[in-house]
Amino acid sequence: xxxxxxxxxxxxxxxxxxxxxxxxxxxxxxxxxxxxxxxxxxxxxxxxxxxxxxxxxxxxxxxxxxxxxxxxxxxxxxxxxxxxxxxxxxxxxxxxxxxxxxxxxxxxxxxxxxxxxxxxxxxxxxxxxxxxxxxxxxxxxxxxxxxxxxxxxxxxxxxxxxxxxxxxxxxxxxxxxxxxxxxxxxxxxxxxxxxxxxxxxxxxxxxxxxxxxxxxxxxxxxxxxxxxxxxxxxxxxxxxxxxxxxxxxxxxxxxxxxxxxxxxxxxxxxxxxxxxxxxxxxxxxxxxxxxxxxxxxxxxx
Amino acid sequence: xxxxxxxxxxxxxxxxxxxxxxxxxxxxxxxxxxxxxxxxxxxxxxxxxxxxxxxxxxxxxxxxxxxxxxxxxxxxxxxxxxxxxxxxxxxxxxxxxxxxxxxxxxxxxxxxxxxxxxxxxxxxxxxxxxxxxxxxxxxxxxxxxxxxxxxxxxxxxxxxxxxxxxxxxxxxxxxxxxxxxxxxxxxxxxxxxxxxxxxxxxxxxxxxxxxxxxxxxxxxxxxxxxxxxxxxxxxxxxxxxxxxxxxxxx
Numbered sequence: 281x282x283x284x285x286x287x288x289x290x291x292x293x294x295x296x297x298x299x300x301x302x303x304x305x306x307x308x309x310x311x312x313x314x315x316x317x318x319x320x321x322x323x324x325x326x327x328x329x330x331x332x333x334x335x336x337x338x339x340x341x342x343x344x345x346x347x348x349x350x351x352x353x354x355x356x357x358x359x360x361x362x363x364x365x366x367x368x369x370x371x372x373x374x375x376x377x378x379x380x381x382x383x384x385x386x387x388x389x390x391x392x393x394x395x396x397x398x399x400x401x402x403x404x405x406x407x408x409x410x411x412x413x414x415x416x417x418x419x420x421x422x423x424x425x426x427x428x429x430x431x432x433x434x435x436x437x438x439x440x441x442x443x444x445x446x447x448x449x450x451x452x453x454x455x456x457x458x459x460x461x462x463x464x465x466x467x468x469x470x471x472x473x474x475x476x477x478x479x480x481x482x483x484x485x486x487x488x489x490x491x492x493x494x495x496x497x498x499x500x501x502x503x504x505x506x507x508x509x510x511x512x513x514x515x516x517x518x519x520x521x522x523x524x525x526x527x528x529x530x531x532x533x534x535x536x537x538x539x540x541x542x543x544x545x546x547x548x549x550x551x552x553x554x555x556x557x558x559x560x561x562x563x564x565x566x567x568x569x570x571x572x573x574x575x576x577x578x579x580x581x
Numbered sequence: 582x583x584x585x586x587x588x589x590x591x592x593x594x595x596x597x598x599x600x601x602x603x604x605x606x607x608x609x610x611x612x613x614x615x616x617x618x619x620x621x622x623x624x625x626x627x628x629x630x631x632x633x634x635x636x637x638x639x640x641x642x643x644x645x646x647x648x649x650x651x652x653x654x655x656x657x658x659x660x661x662x663x664x665x666x667x668x669x670x671x672x673x674x675x676x677x678x679x680x681x682x683x684x685x686x687x688x689x690x691x692x693x694x695x696x697x698x699x700x701x702x703x704x705x706x707x708x709x710x711x712x713x714x715x716x717x718x719x720x721x722x723x724x725x726x727x728x729x730x731x732x733x734x735x736x737x738x739x740x741x742x743x744x745x746x747x748x749x750x751x752x753x754x755x756x757x758x759x760x761x762x763x764x765x766x767x768x769x770x771x772x773x774x775x776x777x778x779x780x781x782x783x784x785x786x787x788x789x790x791x792x793x794x795x796x797x798x799x800x801x802x803x804x805x806x807x808x809x810x811x812x813x814x815x816x817x818x819x820x821x822x823x824x825x826x827x828x829x830x831x
Contacts, residue, residue: 457686457687457690460679460683460686460687461687461690463676463678463679463683464676464679464687467676467677467678467679468673468676470638470670470673471670471673471674471675471676473638473658473659474636474638474658474661474662474668474670475662475687475688475734476659476660476661476662476663476688476690476691476738477659477687477690478659479659
């Protein structure tokens, strides 16, 4: 079996990992599985597309790609702006929906509500952009060879960006006041209030980070596959598999889980056929839940 | 209220988890700066609910909480600490997954780096054990050390009032004595300390004044030594508490 799946799997895995970080943060701090997280990925990608288009229209059609990459600086700038906007979208959804439910409902209410929110967010994308696929870049990239594997400059850059983002987040969580507060709220929200932490602000920060990283994941996905309103929803199962495999609450775990799920999917596609891709995430999810429910880095309390 | 308002003052407080069925039903207490006040009473008297309501974690229906004259009644929980009112809960009172140092740092937001360093120096002087274990996850501390850490954390933003909910619960007499010795040192800095205790003997060793609650209301109050000197009360509160109190006050 050729090792080419490693290159494809790592890129897909980084995409899954970035999304899974948001899932794991929301789950550990708000105690519910947010099934609308996939929609942040789609929204992030479409926002990037629109903003990049707007910058293109404003500056003119002659935006050269960055170095060996297929995308120009307009996409990069659009991606950064879209990350902030998707973060705000996540905060907005919380204010509109989940915050109200936290006051009265149980976490299962929030889970069901997140299903509804997912449908609404997806339907909105379909209404605005239709289901016709669109592209961030239509350049054909020449793959370069790295240790026997063919990988495009885009893919290499995406891997680097994912590792950089997760590394920065991990640093924030372990070293900064905001990060300590997030860990404290995740462990014991009642005590967090008593020691003077503004739990509402920590929750907003959590949504913002989750939304922003989902957007980054969406841009990565949009560079590899067609952009469609269902692109994020289709990634939902791998996201949860990765978050649970990594151990709920663990940011590096979510990235590692994502890479493992991505590699496993790519290996399955190469070895037994593309129709088995979706089943792989499912099998990993079930295996982890049966054998090691706390995941790779999870707490066992 | 014409007298100078220094310390903690609770006026006719009604509070409970569910609206309309208060557990605390008209309690008034006072704790001056530099004074240790113990709240005693049988199980279900509303002692813990009282301190939680003062700290803002249990809804107040009516009444007033004032600290140094300032109204704290409707202040949100997370702003109590900054205002100088700190609660040490009875259980789950440290973040077990955070290190000892991070447990303290987390209470230090709002302080400048210099202020924080100065506070930590003072705290580690008072709790040398914690200084040695600052890198350890708080979940690996013993029960007594966790209680010390919880108290230490409450001291990070110098409190005006320190509320402790059953600090001696589950601790050995030796550790209780150590902890209470620390409370005496803290009292000497002018903090007012309100202590909820089941362990009457231990409470009597450090409290300046006592309040006895029964069924969510004030039943008795006075300086510790006065109440101790009363043979009937001493017998009631150093012996089987619940039945005797009901019998004595039908």
